[in-house]
Amino acid sequence: MDMATFRNMRTSTPRQWLVAVAATLVLAACGGGGGGSGGGGGGGTTNFNTAEFQANYGLSKIGALTAYNNNGTGSGITVAVVDTGIDVNNAEFSGAIAAASTDIVTNNKTFLQDPSTSGHGTAVAGVIGARRNSAGTHGVAFNSTILAIRTDTVGSCFTSCTFTDDNIAKAINHAVSNGARVINISLGGSSAPNTALQNALQNAVNNNVAVIAAAGNSGGSEALFTARLANCTGGGGLCNGFNALGKMIAVGATDQSNAIASFSNRAGDTASGFLVAPGVGIVTTNLLSLGGGTRTVNGTSFAAPHVAGALAVVMQRFPTMTTAQAVSLLFTSATDLGANGTDTTFGRGLLNLAGAFQSQGLTSLPTGNKIGDSSEDLRASALTLGPAFGNALQSKAFLSQAIVLDAFDRPFNTDLRNVVQNATVDPGVAGFIAAPPGDVRRIATGSSGSLALTMGPAIENREDLLDFGNVAPPRDAQTVQSAFYQGHIGSDVGVSLALNASSTELFDDVARFAGAASPFVGLEFVNAPQLSLVGKGDGGGASYRLDDRTRISLGFMETETDPFTDQGGDSLIQASLTHGLSFGPVLRVGVGFAQENAAMFNSTSSGAFGAIGDSESTFVTFGASVPVSATLAAHASYTAAQADVLYAGDGYLNNWSSVLANAFSFGLTQSDLFQRGDRAGLAVYQPLRVYGAQADLTIPVGTEPVPGGAIHYQSERVDVTPTGREIDLQLAYRWHPTRTINAATYGVMMVNPGHDNSAKPAFGTGIRLWLDF
Amino acid sequence: MARFLNLVGATALAATLVACGGESMSSDTGEKAGATPATSAAEVPEGAIAVGDDVYMVPIAKDDTGCMMYRAFSPTKAVIQAIHYRTEDDRFVMNKDEAACSE
Numbered sequence: 001m002d003m004a005t006f007r008n009m010r011t012s013t014p015r016q017w018l019v020a021v022a023a024t025l026v027l028a029a030c031g032g033g034g035g036g037s038g039g040g041g042g043g044g045t046t047n048f049n050t051a052e053f054q055a056n057y058g059l060s061k062i063g064a065l066t067a068y069n070n071n072g073t074g075s076g077i078t079v080a081v082v083d084t085g086i087d088v089n090n091a092e093f094s095g096a097i098a099a100a101s102t103d104i105v106t107n108n109k110t111f112l113q114d115p116s117t118s119g120h121g122t123a124v125a126g127v128i129g130a131r132r133n134s135a136g137t138h139g140v141a142f143n144s145t146i147l148a149i150r151t152d153t154v155g156s157c158f159t160s161c162t163f164t165d166d167n168i169a170k171a172i173n174h175a176v177s178n179g180a181r182v183i184n185i186s187l188g189g190s191s192a193p194n195t196a197l198q199n200a201l202q203n204a205v206n207n208n209v210a211v212i213a214a215a216g217n218s219g220g221s222e223a224l225f226t227a228r229l230a231n232c233t234g235g236g237g238l239c240n241g242f243n244a245l246g247k248m249i250a251v252g253a254t255d256q257s258n259a260i261a262s263f264s265n266r267a268g269d270t271a272s273g274f275l276v277a278p279g280v281g282i283v284t285t286n287l288l289s290l291g292g293g294t295r296t297v298n299g300t301s302f303a304a305p306h307v308a309g310a311l312a313v314v315m316q317r318f319p320t321m322t323t324a325q326a327v328s329l330l331f332t333s334a335t336d337l338g339a340n341g342t343d344t345t346f347g348r349g350l351l352n353l354a355g356a357f358q359s360q361g362l363t364s365l366p367t368g369n370k371i372g373d374s375s376e377d378l379r380a381s382a383l384t385l386g387p388a389f390g391n392a393l394q395s396k397a398f399l400s401q402a403i404v405l406d407a408f409d410r411p412f413n414t415d416l417r418n419v420v421q422n423a424t425v426d427p428g429v430a431g432f433i434a435a436p437p438g439d440v441r442r443i444a445t446g447s448s449g450s451l452a453l454t455m456g457p458a459i460e461n462r463e464d465l466l467d468f469g470n471v472a473p474p475r476d477a478q479t480v481q482s483a484f485y486q487g488h489i490g491s492d493v494g495v496s497l498a499l500n501a502s503s504t505e506l507f508d509d510v511a512r513f514a515g516a517a518s519p520f521v522g523l524e525f526v527n528a529p530q531l532s533l534v535g536k537g538d539g540g541g542a543s544y545r546l547d548d549r550t551r552i553s554l555g556f557m558e559t560e561t562d563p564f565t566d567q568g569g570d571s572l573i574q575a576s577l578t579h580g581l582s583f584g585p586v587l588r589v590g591v592g593f594a595q596e597n598a599a600m601f602n603s604t605s606s607g608a609f610g611a612i613g614d615s616e617s618t619f620v621t622f623g624a625s626v627p628v629s630a631t632l633a634a635h636a637s638y639t640a641a642q643a644d645v646l647y648a649g650d651g652y653l654n655n656w657s658s659v660l661a662n663a664f665s666f667g668l669t670q671s672d673l674f675q676r677g678d679r680a681g682l683a684v685y686q687p688l689r690v691y692g693a694q695a696d697l698t699i700p701v702g703t704e705p706v707p708g709g710a711i712h713y714q715s716e717r718v719d720v721t722p723t724g725r726e727i728d729l730q731l732a733y734r735w736h737p738t739r740t741i742n743a744a745t746y747g748v749m750m751v752n753p754g755h756d757n758s759a760k761p762a763f764g765t766g767i768r769l770w771l772d773f
Numbered sequence: 774m775a776r777f778l779n780l781v782g783a784t785a786l787a788a789t790l791v792a793c794g795g796e797s798m799s800s801d802t803g804e805k806a807g808a809t810p811a812t813s814a815a816e817v818p819e820g821a822i823a824v825g826d827d828v829y830m831v832p833i834a835k836d837d838t839g840c841m842m843y844r845a846f847s848p849t850k851a852v853i854q855a856i857h858y859r860t861e862d863d864r865f866v867m868n869k870d871e872a873a874c875s876e
Contacts, residue, residue: 084853119867120853153850159825160857160865162850189851214854217844219833224854228805238805263833263842263856269805290868297867298842298856 055137055294057256058127058278058306063354064140067313070357074141074312079128080175080183081305082168083121084161085114085150090122090292092130092138092285096146100178103150104171112150116289118157121148123297124186126285127305128312136294137283140309140353141316147180151187163187168226169200176200176207181315181323183209184308186301188216188224198242201226205247208323212308214300215252215265215274221344222268223250231273244273246324249311249331252347253279253303258337260345264300267347274347275334277310279303310353317357318410319705320371325408329356332408361407363414365608366700366711367651371409373711378404378414381607383653387423388529388601388661388688390722390755393697394422398716402699411703416652419609423754449487449495482536494543498557503531506539506557507574513588513623514637518669519681519732521746521766526665527637529688530592530619533602534570535559541574549580561597569597585626592619600643600659601690610651617643617659631671638664641688653695659720660692678735685728689755693720724757726750744768817848830857830865840874 048068053059067073078098085103086093103111114122129139129146149171152161168187175183183204193201204211216224223230227250232239253261254276260266267274282302286295307330315326333355337346364375385392393399399416406412443451482500486508489495496506504511504524511531515523525532534557541555554575561569576590593616598604600615623637643659667683674680694717702712732746745767753762821829822843827850830843843865845852857865858872866872 118853120855123855123867156825156828160828160830160845161853162825162828162847163852164850168851186854187851188854190846190848217833217854217856218831225851232805235805262836263844295868296870298836298869299844299854299867301854304854 050134052132052134052136052138056127056278056283058282058302059138059140061256061258061278062140062306062310062351063357064310064313066354066357067310067317070317072313072317072353072357074129074139074144074309074316076143076145077141077182077312077316078145078147078178078180079141079308079312080147080149080171080178080180081121081125081128082149082151082171082175082183082185082187083114083124084118084152084157085112085121086125086146086148087114087119087122087285087287087289088112088148090285090288091133092126092136093146094131094133096129096131096144098145098147098178100174101146101148102174104174105151105154105167112148114150114287115157116287117159118152118161119287119290119295120161120186120301121150122287123284123295124184124301124305126294127282127302128184128309130285136285140306141312144309144312144316147175147178149174163189165189165194165197169194169196172197172200172204172211176204176209180209182308182311183211184305185211185213185226186299186304188214188227188300190224192225192238192240193229197226198229198240201229201244201248202242205243205245205323208247210311210323210327211244211248212304212311213248213250214304215250215267215270217253217263217299217301218265219263220265220268223252223265223270223274227251227265228268228270230270247327248273249307249327250274250347251279251300251304251307252276253298253300254337254346254350255280258335258350260338261298261300263298264303266345267342268344271342271344271347273331275307275330275349275351276337276346277303277306277351279306307351310351310356313353314356318408320409320411320703320707320709322707325707329360329408332360333358359404359406359410359412363404363406363412365402365404365652366703367608368711370710371405371703371708375405376608378419378607381609382419382421383605383609384421384603385423385720386600386602387754388690389422389603389693389720390689390724390726391422391759392690392693392720392722393417393420393718394756395723396697396716396718398697398714398718399699401701401714403701403703405703409707411700416699449485452484452486454482454484492545494553495540496542496555497540499538500536501539501557502536503534503557503572506537506541507531507555507572509543509553509578510574510576510590513576513578513625514621515635515665515683518635518667518683519679519734519744519746520667520683520730521732521748523665523667523683523685523730526663526685526687527623527639528590528592528619528621529639529641529661529663530572530574530594530617533594533596533617534572537570539572549582551578552576553578570599571595585624588621588623588625590619590621590623592621593617594619600645600656601641601661601688605651605653608651609653610649612653612656613645613647613649615643615645617641628668631673633669635667635669635683636665638662639688652698654698655696656720657694658692659690661688661690662686663688673733675735675737678733680733681731683728683730683732685730687726687728689725690721694718695720722755724752724755724759726752726755740771742770742772818846821846824865828852830859838874840869840872 102109129144132138132142151171156162213227215227230248230250232242234243250270253264283294331348334349335352336349363378366375368374402416403411404414441453485497498506511524514527537557537559539557543553545551556573558571573593578588580586596615605612619641621639626634641661645656648655665685669681697718698715701714704710728750730748735743747765750762818831821831829846831846833842843857855867861873
């Protein structure tokens with residue numbers, strides 16, 4: 001239970017029975033504050049589930065559709081393909097091939113063409129970035145840029161292409177110096193890399209370029225090199241000091257049923273840096289010289305580019321992530337296969353691009369200037385408005401533009417209106433069904449007064465007390481919940497003292513005049529709304545009879561502050577003057593001064609909203625009770641209130657203006673209507689309602705689309721007032737057929753319940769029987 | 774005959790080198806068991822078919838349609854990690870449709 005909820009439960013009254021509903025956030029990726037989504041393709045109403053998409057089952061297997069529907073296409077991201085070149089004139093790569101693409105062995109761009117004896121580089125590049133052009137199939141990142149770097153040894157592809165470490169090293173360095181964000185290496189060797197290649201790999205990751213490498217097709221328990229270095233952290237042995245810095249992924253192959261391919265090397269000791277992706281029966285781009293169109297291929301060579309393409313997509317779509325975060329995201333969001341958690345077959349699991357588009361980990365609301373600065377856990381950020389505010393802020397569409405950051409510093413849209421909790425409508429049921437004090441023991445203290453002790457249940461956790469060395473009372477002993485002393489000094493002065501009493505008990509005269517003694521349910525909190533601002537506490541009061549028709553009273557109470565939660569610590573001072581006119585009417589003027597700790601009109605906030613500061617409020621009530629006949633009386637009451645928060649605050653909601661509110665009621669009560677001693681009543685009233693309040697609302701709406709980028713905030717001066725005015729009509733009836741039997745019933749109709757002009761009328765009714773002994 | 778000589782030569786070379794790729798061990802400490810890098814090379818697997826200069830095709834297993842799969846292998850160089858199939862004229866191709874899968 002959060003503190004806000006705790007607080008409202010502690011001060012619950014019939015009109016303030018808040019139900020704290022956990023905010024359900026509908027998160028949607030929001031693209032890094034307007035700079036990150038890049039252009040081309042994606043989003044809107046485009047249908048991405050085309051025949052071209054379906055041609056390669058790998059795309060659906062990794063959840064690419066989710067990425068496309070959220071504008072993730074790899075646009076603007078360069079993926080280097082260290083391989084056998086590329087089919088340069090193939091329409092699938094039209095506009096996709098980076099200008100820096102070359103044959104790194106001969107350093108001659110004219111030899112970039114993938115030889116007809118291979119087509120491997122073309123097939124790999126096709127899985128990454130073949131264009132979405134209604135032909136063949138398309139790549140995972142169909143808007144990415146392919147930096148094709150032909151690396152095979154001259155002449156080797158006449159049989160089976162081979163690659164030297166020195167040439168692979170050159171290719172990697174070329175990729176790094178030409179803007180690649182991802183390097184795909186669908187090559188593998190049995191030997192650990194030579195110094196040049198190890199240095200090139202280190203250069204890549206040091207420059208935040210991710211390296212994706214095929215695990216190999218030996219069907220063995222360990223990945224080939226270079227993939228096997230994916231989780232090296234600078235140690236010895238095979239790592240030989242190499243540190244992948246969390247920016248490498250080794251990739252094994254799975255088939256359509258997510259089983260590990262029989263030929264695929266397993267994760268082995270690279271498990272923590274290992275993913276699997278589709279690598280069996282992959283449909284990809286074919287060389288024009290071999291007939292063009294598509295071809296079906298197998299191998300970890302084609303699993304790796306699924307991961308490389310996916311990495312390009314998340315890098316494009318979530319530009320606030322670092323390279324290491326993007327790699328970690330793919331690990332974190334992978335679908336676990338095989339043994340629970342990371343295992344030596346599937347490593348971290350199956351690539352899951354759809355999962356990568358979901359927010360990961362705890363979401364937080366930023367409160368600092370930059371990504372990575374201070375933030376507040378979304379779950380701990382709440383704004384709970386008291387009933388007087390009705391549905392205030394719910395109509396502020398502005399709040400729907402907020403962002404939260406997930407564990408990977410990615411901004412996601414969220415509607416903060418779901419975090420604003422408004423009081424729920426309670427047609428009096430809570431107060432009506434609340435059990436009266438069950439065991440009140442009245443002790444006469446001489447002729448001048450009496451002491452009432454309200455007894456509670458027996459100690460529930462007696463053993464706990466014993467554990468702490470306390471002397472626990474007997475097992476069946478009751479506790480004293482509250483004590484209330486009423487007495488008088490002479491005939492003109494009344495005094496009262498209370499411990500742990502409610503405001504309606506302590507300010508009994510106020511409550512009774514306000515309606516507690518009437519047949520109505522909860523009317524005292526309409527006519528004396530300040531009584532609802534404080535919970536149980538200690539206090540006292542005195543009254544003085546000026547003459548036969550005039551009495552003044554003054555009282556105070558204070559609630560205890562919980563040292564652990566800092567809740568409580570509220571106080572109320574109440575003064576009133578009652579005067580009965582000679583011809584019958586009774587007039588009353590009351591003034592209440594309430595102080596709330598970190599609350600205002602029972603509203604609280606926490607987390608990113610900041611704590612509402614301590615507040616002071618003043619209530620002035622004018623009331624009249626006019627006898628119309630011996631059994632019929634008319635009543636009226638009007639309360640004006642003003643609250644001020646004592647300091648500006650430092651959260652999203654701050655700098656409150658004075659808050660103005662009012663409440664009123666009119667009613668008739670009839671005694672002896674059906675039976676002697678019964679009472680019936682009809683009342684029309686408006687519960688306390690804020691009609692004037694403003695505050696500054698500042699929310700995060702975007703980020704600069706770079707890692708550690710600036711947080712963009714938007715501020716508005718907003719009215720914190722409800723959209724409607726609740727008017728209630730209550731019929732109530734009480735009956736005491738015998739001394740011990742009591743009956744009460746009521747019915748209420750609420751128009752604009754919760755001060756919400758869009759709410760349908762609410763109705764409530766109840767009947768209660770109880771016995772007095 | 775040349776292919777045979779290649780195989781013999783490669784095998785002899787491999788025998789003089791230290792094999793790498795030790796047993797599975799956790800590497801989250803940043804270390805992996807195995808030989809010192811840069812000097813190690815693997816032995817040519819049994820049944821490997823020499824197809825070029827220090828390059829072999831190694832039969833893996835038959836796939837679910839009974840077609841033998843091969844992987845490229847070189848003890849000293851990196852090779853592409855695609856599955857190959859053997860054609861009737863003893864070429865190795867990535868395209869299964871060209872393969873002689875009845876053998």
